[in-house]
Amino acid sequence: xxxxxxxxxxxxxxxxxxxxxxxxxxxxxxxxxxxxxxxxxxxxxxxxxxxxxxxxxxxxxxxxxxxxxxxxxxxxxxxxxxxxxxxxxxxxxxxxxxxxxxxxxxxxxxxxxxxxxxxxxxxxxxxxxxxxxxxxxxxxxxxxxxxxxxxxxxxxxxxxxxxxxxxxxxxxxxxxxxxxxxxxxxxxxxxxxxxxxxxxxxxxxxxxxxxxxxxxxxxxxxxxxxxxxxxxxxxxxxxxxxxxxxxxxxxxxxxxxxxxxxxxxxxxxxxxxxxxxxxxxxxxxxxxxxxxxxxxxxxxxxxxxxxxxxxxxxxxxxxxxx
Amino acid sequence: xxxxxxxxxxxxxxxxxxxxxxxxxxxxxxxxxxxxxxxxxxxxxxxxxxxxxxxxxxxxxxxxxxxxxxxxxxxxxxxxxxxxxxxxxxxxxxxxxxxxxxxxxxxxxxxxxxxxxxxxxxxxxxxxxxxxxxxxxxxxxxxxxxxxxxxxxxxxxxxxxxxxxxxxxxxxxxxxxxxxxxxxxxxxxxxxxxxxxxxxxxxxxxxxxxxxxxxxxxxxxxxxxxxxxxxxxxxxxxxxxxxxxxxxxxxxxxxxxxxxxxxxxxxxxxxxxxxxxxxxxxxxxxxxxxxxxxxxxxxxxxxxxxxxxxxxxxxxxxxxxx
Numbered sequence: 001x002x003x004x005x006x007x008x009x010x011x012x013x014x015x016x017x018x019x020x021x022x023x024x025x026x027x028x029x030x031x032x033x034x035x036x037x038x039x040x041x042x043x044x045x046x047x048x049x050x051x052x053x054x055x056x057x058x059x060x061x062x063x064x065x066x067x068x069x070x071x072x073x074x075x076x077x078x079x080x081x082x083x084x085x086x087x088x089x090x091x092x093x094x095x096x097x098x099x100x101x102x103x104x105x106x107x108x109x110x111x112x113x114x115x116x117x118x119x120x121x122x123x124x125x126x127x128x129x130x131x132x133x134x135x136x137x138x139x140x141x142x143x144x145x146x147x148x149x150x151x152x153x154x155x156x157x158x159x160x161x162x163x164x165x166x167x168x169x170x171x172x173x174x175x176x177x178x179x180x181x182x183x184x185x186x187x188x189x190x191x192x193x194x195x196x197x198x199x200x201x202x203x204x205x206x207x208x209x210x211x212x213x214x215x216x217x218x219x220x221x222x223x224x225x226x227x228x229x230x231x232x233x234x235x236x237x238x239x240x241x242x243x244x245x246x247x248x249x250x251x252x253x254x255x256x257x258x259x260x261x262x263x264x265x266x267x268x269x270x271x272x273x274x275x276x277x278x279x280x281x282x283x284x285x286x287x288x289x290x291x292x293x294x295x296x297x298x299x300x301x302x303x304x305x306x307x308x309x310x311x312x313x314x315x316x317x318x319x320x321x322x
Numbered sequence: 323x324x325x326x327x328x329x330x331x332x333x334x335x336x337x338x339x340x341x342x343x344x345x346x347x348x349x350x351x352x353x354x355x356x357x358x359x360x361x362x363x364x365x366x367x368x369x370x371x372x373x374x375x376x377x378x379x380x381x382x383x384x385x386x387x388x389x390x391x392x393x394x395x396x397x398x399x400x401x402x403x404x405x406x407x408x409x410x411x412x413x414x415x416x417x418x419x420x421x422x423x424x425x426x427x428x429x430x431x432x433x434x435x436x437x438x439x440x441x442x443x444x445x446x447x448x449x450x451x452x453x454x455x456x457x458x459x460x461x462x463x464x465x466x467x468x469x470x471x472x473x474x475x476x477x478x479x480x481x482x483x484x485x486x487x488x489x490x491x492x493x494x495x496x497x498x499x500x501x502x503x504x505x506x507x508x509x510x511x512x513x514x515x516x517x518x519x520x521x522x523x524x525x526x527x528x529x530x531x532x533x534x535x536x537x538x539x540x541x542x543x544x545x546x547x548x549x550x551x552x553x554x555x556x557x558x559x560x561x562x563x564x565x566x567x568x569x570x571x572x573x574x575x576x577x578x579x580x581x582x583x584x585x586x587x588x589x590x591x592x593x594x595x596x597x598x599x600x601x602x603x604x605x606x607x608x609x610x611x612x613x614x615x616x617x618x619x620x621x622x623x624x625x626x627x628x629x630x631x632x633x634x635x636x637x638x639x640x641x642x643x644x
Contacts, residue, residue: 018343021365026433043597271599275369277597311644312641
């Protein structure tokens with residue numbers, strides 16, 4: 001994995017994914033005690049940054065692989081990213097999703113024309129299920145984060161952050177990234193290493209699912225005790241990826257960990273001051289920037305708002321805190 | 323009023339207001355039966371396009387006028403636009419607001435450091451109150467729409483629409499604009515007349531407050547029976563402006579009128595498919611594009627999402643419809 005792969009992905013993505021805005025709000029700056037810029041990936045096609053990795057991975061396939069079709073497992077955002085790219089590029093997509101995924105993510109994936117297969121998050125093994133169907137039907141498996149082209153696609157957001165921050169005169173910053181398996185975080189870290197070397201990437205996770213923070217602190221791969229049941233469905237992965245952890249270890253940290261009620265408060269503040277709909281897993285970085293000011297250095301924090309696919313009942317909980 | 327004034331305002335606004343994105347969603351296209359592009363002014367500083375007109379007006383004042391201060395009356399969005407520009411340019415601002423304005427708008431205006439004066443929307447006369455305070459304290463009155471620089475500032479959004487649509491290959495479109503007194507609508511119409519002559523502007527209003535639609539249809543200035551109590555607080559003006567009506571009559575129409583429940587449904591769809599927070603008065607144009615397809619011609623409708631300053635209790639009503 002290096003910067004040339006990210007730059008090549010950026011070429012393929014041009015015109016097919018959005019250059020999302022880097023926004024700010026004086027009210028959020030006041031809460032954080034420093035300038036906070038947000039990379040609004042909730043405005044990305046499919047409502048999350050996963051449209052980048054999906055497009056990067058599928059556009060890199062050979063004609064033969066495209067003809068056979070692809071399979072992905074996902075709690076819903078990677079699902080939509082893969083399904084959208086697959087449909088646009090004429091590739092059949094099978095998506096394995098937990099049956100308790102947010103309704104908006106299931107409906108969204110279906111709307112992109114994907115074939116859905118459900119499993120029980122508590123008892124099923126999505127990796128085994130996905131690998132089995134891939135084998136049986138000759139499909140190419142598009143892993144959600146442990147995949148070089150997916151990491152490269154997510155990293156294109158890092159190229160944009162470097163460019164947009166420089167346009168604002170910002171060259172030094174801590175860049176907080178909502179972190180599940182580490183694809184988005186490691187992709188952004190590689191992009192910034194090359195294009196904004198004075199920025200440092202900080203992975204952000206919810207309490208109870210802080211495998212990356214603990215892995216970085218301990219120097220060895222750590223696991224979460226549970227893999228479901230949390231508010232932040234998009235980033236509840238069991239452990240850092242095999243490809244991503246070495247990148248995270250070399251370039252990122254220390255990790256930041258926030259409580260679910262802080263995530264809901266960050267969603268409420270994004271509603272009020274940014275007029276953006278952010279899902280829980282996409283608000284973890286903003287919550288860190290706002291509510292862990294002592295954990296940051298420097299004048300500027302940049303937080304990814306990674307996604308905005310949230311069901312109304314969860315959003316209502318955030319509105320109660322406005 | 324002509325295009326040179328809008329272009330001059332655009333120069334003064336550069337770097338001080340946002341170039342907001344022109345977004346789309348396949349799901350919304352499917353509902354409308356044509357391509358729908360949305361100009362996301364809810365992402366503008368202060369949460370509405372009014373930041374444009376406020377900046378244009380205050381930046382056009384003489385040094386002497388700036389030293390004396392300004393006054394504006396507003397249901398809350400013009401208030402914030404004027405207050406933000408005034409603070410940034412070192413001008414004292416007095417804002418006259420209805421006491422039943424949304425909490426978010428009152429708090430936002432206060433946060434920009436303005437001096438607030440409240441009146442009762444049912445019994446008070448904001449124009450007389452504003453003119454009286456202006457006279458007494460020597461303040462310059464920044465009218466919300468019947469003001470050449472305000473119209474020019476709002477028109478800068480039209481320059482962006484012309485440019486952004488052309489980048490997408492769109493030159494012909496019906497451009498639906500949420501319409502109160504007509505400042506935004508007439509400014510955009512003037513900008514498009516010069517830069518996208520194949521586009522036509524359609525004012526959109528809520529039922530019961532369709533003074534502009536009726537004025538255009540009848541050829542003479544019409545009034546609304548009531549001036550308050552509607553869902554769409556931002557655009558409940560009694561009658562078209564003296565400066566704006568001739569522009570609207572020459573360039574715009576016919577008007578579109580939607581029901582409050584359609585406005586709430588448009589807000590719900592913006593939540594789900596665009597991940598944007600839109601206020602009722604800012605969702606009227608999108609509601610028209612989605613739910614009045616028979617009233618449109620051509621392949622593309624462009625709808626302004628004029629603002630996103632909405633209190634949680636109103637937003638919950640929209641979430642019930644997701």
